[in-house]
Amino acid sequence: MVKRTAQDIRRRNRFDTLRCVYAAPAPVSRQDIAAATGLSFATVANLVAELLEVEVLVEAGHEESGGGRPRARLAVNAERGVLLGIDVAETGIQAQLFDLSLTVLRSVELPLPGAKVAPADVVETIVTGVRELLASTGTPSSRVLGAGVSVPGLVEREGGVSVYSPYWSWRDVPLRALLAERLDTPLYLDNPLKASTVAEMWFGAGRDVDDLVVVTLRAGVGAGVAVDGALYRGATNSAGEWGHSCLVLGGRECRCGKEGCVEAYVSTSGVARTVRELSPDSPLLRDPDESAVVEAVARAQSQGDPVAVETITRTAHYLGTALADLFNLLNPQTLVVGGWLADRLGEPLLRHTREVVARQAAPQPPEAVRLQRSTVPDNPVSLGAATFALEGFLNDRETFGPVKAGRRNARGARTRTAP
């Protein structure tokens, strides 16, 4: 049975308020926030007072209110501190430094060792990246409010454990504890699907909707789900593991050991396999690196190369079929497609995919099938990771007033009873 304490509700209301300020293109009044969130003016005033007190929000001018007292406009206090967002991907990491308005101040990309990557390699690379970011911007570590780290695979969030990594086949690595030995900042661990979804909810195509699916196509493939304006995590934080859904029973072998997974068709390597199936001697395969094959397909299709065009068509058929299943099962207000592969194959892929989805998602009315590209600028994974650090900072028992008994457990996710 669900338990929703007064603190859960207060935290949720605080996030709705902040998400509203972040999502607005210009400073907003308390009245605007109340109208957008459905919260009462008194509740908003109360939450805003608290956020002003801890200097996360600042007043940024006033607006006329037709005779009454001018209304204060509120904005995020970008200067309040900095946040780190770190995207650990298969071949390298991207670390970004953000101000509190979540504007990127500086980025650094560092490769991971080409061969078998050990946890120590990831830790070392992250530490190097963070030090470089702070040194190059002259930021003292005392200014860092928190660091969010996204690592692929299953993540046990509360404990900060990488339960399973598909790329490096490691299990139960206490990544947060390992990083905490080297970095003196609060650390928040989660995976790229969750991070991308939060980024889309706060800063992208999910700003106006409550029920959202975000699909990420890179070397790995997965989804993030938001329900009723909140990230949906499921029982063990693994909701969204969509890449290994069965698309073709008995189909292509997947690196996960199963057959016919979505990822075997619509990932970077899936696209390269489609090219190889269509035309093993195609010049598109000249550079055997799979990312290079995708780049070649993207270039060649715009020149009408038949193998490239057919690759896009087939990929759209696979992707559209799989996305239609997500529409039918989850019926989101919008479905966002992002990730390196979607960026590279861009509108030609999306256009074909939309046609397939519209056919396959029937009898849903066409307006129920809203499919769009990610509108988060730059890297949604590191942005989302930094957003987790912001959430963590706001949930930290030391951020707001004196320590209260029982508050420690409120850190992180909603309280849940054991299954």
Place this chain on the structure above:
Amino acid sequence: MVKRTAQDIRRRNRFDTLRCVYAAPAPVSRQDIAAATGLSFATVANLVAELLEVEVLVEAGHEESGGGRPRARLAVNAERGVLLGIDVAETGIQAQLFDLSLTVLRSVELPLPGAKVAPADVVETIVTGVRELLASTGTPSSRVLGAGVSVPGLVEREGGVSVYSPYWSWRDVPLRALLAERLDTPLYLDNPLKASTVAEMWFGAGRDVDDLVVVTLRAGVGAGVAVDGALYRGATNSAGEWGHSCLVLGGRECRCGKEGCVEAYVSTSGVARTVRELSPDSPLLRDPDESAVVEAVARAQSQGDPVAVETITRTAHYLGTALADLFNLLNPQTLVVGGWLADRLGEPLLRHTREVVARQAAPQPPEAVRLQRSTVPDNPVSLGAATFALEGFLNDRETFGPVKAGRRNARGARTRTAP
């Protein structure tokens, strides 16, 4: 952006409170409710006072509280009125009369015409069933608090419209309005997947969990999803349309016009097709009726008939693969399998399916993959439909106190902004 008004929160708290009373095997105290829901004692006391006032709850004895005042125990007031739950299926309807504790008082089953079923046939059959129930129990229609009607396919709930029916290929039938001309009771329309899920949440395997998937296997196949203790409907109330997810790209033709749908493998007709594929001359096919084939498979497999055993194994392979995808995507605390087909093939099917799911849902830990049969006694669809009528009665602006401005819009689902 999500809007959650104070009324939404109050309604949600009221349902959590009631669900707790219904789910408990014996009367509960206000303290029990507060402990189970996480709501404050004051909030619970307030909600209970309201529910006592409208006589939905009654005091049912007291318990000692260790020195203090004895605590009142609360139970549902079964005598407060009656509810109707109507399950419209492909070949007939089942109508049930419930008291307010949702105990079945009387059932009636009526066939639909064998050939093409028109909306008027469904309306006529429902009206006949309802009149029979009321006449045979001597219930005046003034005692009926509401009737829930489950109709297969896509349903536009607020408007009471059957948007699309897969069996009869009808579109945009204003079923509630048609019924309202004949029946003088508040009517609530939804589909069997939503109804089964609500029944499982209130009275079955979902009582102890917040995140739940309920899969129903009958002539049609589909899923219901509960997130955070509430039924998840999606943008247009079509979440859970899982039966037409692609399991085998380019596989069996499905009656929906697509190929390789889950429903083409794990429905009544899907199982019959598996028998035909395995052994077109099998005596299991003697009676060409597909339900009869399933009955024959159920009987024959217990006697070790190789075709029947292999049919179960293959069906488990299809079902397990499809369910593993649901586990991976939604990560529910528990997944419940119900419906006529699951009842008939029973534990042999579920046992094999569990093995397939455990293999396919890796790397999830086995304890994250909880798969069980429905524990709702009798028909979850009509029970769930009656629960919708109960919800509707409680949300009705006339149930609690004087009419307040703006309350009309609160009737039915949560308020949402347009996508």
